[in-house]
Amino acid sequence: MFGPNRYKEDKEGILAKKIDKTVDTQGRDTKKKEKESRTIETFFRNTxxxxxxxxxxxxSKASILISVNGFILTVIVTASGVYLSNPDMIYPFISIIITALISIALAAMAIHPRYKKELIKKDFLRKFKSLLYYQDIANMDPDDYVQNVRIILNNKEDTYEHLIRHSYILGVEIAIKYKWLRRAYATFALGLLISTVIAVFSMVKMEKELTSTNQFEKIFEPSGATLLTDGKVLLMEDESLNTMHLVKPNNDNTVRELGTPAMDKKIKKILKKKVRDIEGVTNDGHDRIYAITSHTTNKSRERKKAREQIVRFDYHDGRIDNLKLYHGLLNELSLLHPKFKQALADLKYGSRKEQINIEALTWDKKNKTLLIGFRSPLIDGKAPIVILKNPNGVFDNHEKPHLKGPILLDLQGHGIRGMSWDEKRQGYWISGGSVGSRKHESFSLWFWNKDKNQVKKIEDIPNLGYAEGLATLPDGRILVVDDDGSISTHGANYNLIDTNVDTNGSLMNKKRGKK
Structure with a gap:
């Protein structure tokens, strides 16, 4: 029973148990390693x-910010006319543009591709060539790239180390992206807040100005004014398709708008197509009205017949009739004085200040002539007035204009912007303004005694505005209309000034519209 065979069997059984135990241990180790490998792979995959x-x-966030700010810029630039025509809105306009541009630039910094040297600041990474980064891949030969990938894949530890380094580089790039993105959104939010605050203050200021100044509702760029026989005042707009407006001054220094005078469709068509940039208007003391355009070139320095017209028509009981036009004054002016001839010769390339620019027209009751006032050119630093001696002959008998002058008035460097005859004082009120750009310029009021050829400046006018139209009323007041409106934002301003003047050229018992 306990012979050699039994001993042999026991020995074989013990050996078999050891083998089974070893196999079980190896299996558990293999499963453990597989589990660890899956954990590492999951880590890298999730990273x-x-x-x-x-x-x-x-x-995506950077692209959204760029798109939003691009849209804001498009809207702002499209509506720039509204802002630039109102000085109070220029600052919020500029603030919004700067905010949008800076936000776009910062957002672009967040998404623009970076070189690896911008991302690697650690010494141990400076010589590292990633087999997963596009720049290093592009710099390798295809065969070298394949060989390096095989080498890495043959060694699991090397593969893990390579992935770790690559993840670090990606993390640095992401950190840089979000740094620029935070700056972009902070700039956008702060800039939008500042722009809103500035815009609110500007609108409050503008509202105060609108409520404290006499202002037209539907008249925006009046450039000439004349008193009519029925007590109304005819206003002319220089660049509007609705050229004429009737208004009625009230005793409380306000003005009531009466709309446009009645006229035939034919007259409307002629005024719309053949007359542009009317700057001066007057009447002969009865019902005959004269108007004149600027006789300047357009913005492209091109001469246009519509801008070189003298206009005559009859007014009666709110209606315009018998419209006539004359073209050809510039040629006669060039024969009158060398300064006018030179201005005509330099029309294309000369200074705007030296161009012929007519801005005023008034009637000489005594001589039955028209007085034409020039904004430019100045002659010896003085503003010229040219006399048209035969206005009715020009229109009725096709005569050439008979010109006389020029009469030179020293307006201290100003050109003539408006003129009006004062029957009571037997002289002319003149609005003087800058020859060139009127920005930051103050206009001036003068009284001219033509018979004595004396001109006096009225000193105590606080703010005449951009007075381009003057109409002397029977009660001694002057209706002053300013060419400072904008069809998109606000009407033009006006003032009513009492013309009681002492011998020193100061206004007495001055009454103005609310200002």
Missing amino acids: LRSNLDLTSLAD
Whole structure:
């Protein structure tokens, strides 16, 4: 029973148990290693996915910010006429543009591709060439790239180390993206807040100005004014298709708008197509009205017949009739004085200040002539007035204009912007303004005694505005209309001034519209 065979069997059984135990241990080790490998792979997979998601999110946010600010810029530039025509809105306009541009620039910094040297600041990474980064891949020969990938894949530890370094580079790039993105959004929010505050203050200021100044509702760029026989005042707009407006001054220094005078469709068509840039208007003391255009070139320095017209028509009981036009004054002016001839010769390339620019017209009751006032050119630093001796002959008998002058008035460097005859004082009120750009320029009021050829400046006018139209009323007041309105924002301003003047050229018992 306990012979050699039994001993042999026991020995074999013990050996078999040891083998089974070893196999079980190796199996458990293999499973443990497989589990560890899956954990590592999951870690790298999640790390790369997280980095890619963060990168995509940053790029999307930056793209949205660029699109929003691009849209804001488009809207602002499209509506720039509204802002630039109102000085109070220029600052919020500039603030919004600067905010949008800076936000776009910062957002672009967040998404623009970077060189690896911008991302690597650690010494141990400076010589590292990633087999997963596009720049290093592009710099390798295809065969070298394949060989390096095989080498890395043959060694799991090397593969893990390579992935770790690559993840670090991606993390640095993401950090840079979000740094620029935070700056872009902070700039956008802060700039929008500042722009809103400035815009609110500007609108409050503008509202105060609108409520404290006499202002037209539907008249925006009046350039000439004349008193009519029925007590109304005819206003002319220089660049509007609705050239004429009737208004009625009230005793409380306000003005009531009466709309446009009645006229035939034919007259409307002629005024719309053949007459542009009317600057001066007057009447002969009865019902005959004369008007004159600027006789300047357009913005492209081109001469246009519509801008070189003298106009005559009859007015009666709110209606315009018998419209006539004359073209040809510039040629006669060039024969009158060398300064006018030179201005005509330099029309294309000369200074705007030296161009012929007519801005005023008034009637000489005594001589039955028209007085034409020039904004430019000045002659020896003085503003010229040219006399048209035969206005009715020009229109009725097709005569050439008989010109006389020029009479030179020393307006201290100003050109003539408006003129009006004062029957009571037997002289002319003159509005003087800058020859060139009127920005930051103050206009001036003068009284001219033509018979004595004396001109006096009225000193105590606080703010005449951009007075381009004057109409002397029977009660001694002057209706002053300013060419400072904008069809998109506000009407033009006006004032009513009492013309009681002492011998020193000061206004007495001055009454003005609310200002």
